[in-house]
Amino acid sequence: MQPPFYFPDIIDEELLRNDRSIFADIGADIEDALTRDQVAGLRISDVGNCALQQWAKCHNEFTMPRDPTTQWSRLMAGSLFGALLGRIFKAAMDRREVDCLLEREVAIDGIPGHIDVTLPEYKHVYELKSNYNLGPKKPSFSHWLQAGMYIDALDGDYTASVVLIQPTIAGTRPRLYEYPCEDVAEIIEQSRRESLRLRRASGAIVPPEPDVSKDEAWRCASCQYGRCGQNKNPLKGKVFLEPVAA
Numbered sequence: 574m575q576p577p578f579y580f581p582d583i584i585d586e587e588l589l590r591n592d593r594s595i596f597a598d599i600g601a602d603i604e605d606a607l608t609r610d611q612v613a614g615l616r617i618s619d620v621g622n623c624a625l626q627q628w629a630k631c632h633n634e635f636t637m638p639r640d641p642t643t644q645w646s647r648l649m650a651g652s653l654f655g656a657l658l659g660r661i662f663k664a665a666m667d668r669r670e671v672d673c674l675l676e677r678e679v680a681i682d683g684i685p686g687h688i689d690v691t692l693p694e695y696k697h698v699y700e701l702k703s704n705y706n707l708g709p710k711k712p713s714f715s716h717w718l719q720a721g722m723y724i725d726a727l728d729g730d731y732t733a734s735v736v737l738i739q740p741t742i743a744g745t746r747p748r749l750y751e752y753p754c755e756d757v758a759e760i761i762e763q764s765r766r767e768s769l770r771l772r773r774a775s776g777a778i779v780p781p782e783p784d785v786s787k788d789e790a791w792r793c794a795s796c797q798y799g800r801c802g803q804n805k806n807p808l809k810g811k812v813f814l815e816p817v818a819a
């Protein structure tokens with residue numbers, strides 16, 4: 574069920590306490606967040622990947638490292654914000670004696686993943702996502718698919734929210750938004766289709782056709798598969814002598 578509180582309010586309330594002891598364990602959280610997804614193979618966080626990109630990831634066919642600028646300014650920054658807000662939220666839940674799990678490990682159809690925040694008592698999960706646009710943004714379809722795979726992995730009787738962390742929004746507008754999932758059954762059904770698409774792409778013997786959608790064209794700017802003609806990664810064309818990690 575949807576918990577009787579709003580994620581952004583809980584963060585504000587906890588920070589107003591100014592209790593810095595809540596950050597005692599954050600070093601390990603950050604290290605975990607920055608190193609967790611460095612394994613090859615299909616993961617729940619791959620939802621929305623282009624079929625060809627996913628195939629290349631699972632067949633050690635990446636020809637380029639991740640672009641360092643994209644890494645620190647987007648992917649790593651998102652991991653840091655997620656670890657920070659997860660820890661603050663957990664501290665507030667601990668005060669309320671509400672069980673709160675960070676980075677709970679789950680698997681669905683053999684695909685492993687970690688849920689950012691789980692509240693078993695409310696059967697609710699939070700997926701934390703960062704957006705660095707100057708204006709607010711609603712969750713993307715991929716965000717919902719990822720949340721759907723997590724609640725399906727928890728036997729489907731959970732609810733979910735996507736929390737958008739938007740630190741660069743100008744002015745006095747909120748920079749943290751919670752979007753509760755309005756149709757859990759629908760999102761689970763869609764996520765099952767996505768799981769099938771990803772498993773097909775990952776296991777394909779020959780490279781599948783790219784199927785990146787217009788809304789997700791940004792993926793081509795950070796894609797590590799340089800043999801695709803649509804690749805716009807700034808590192809394209811450079812030669813890398815060392816093996817390239819996923």
Ligand code: SF4
Nearest residue numbers: 623783793796801804
């Ligand atoms: S460059 Fe774009 S279209 Fe090509 S494999 Fe990568 S994500 Fe897919």
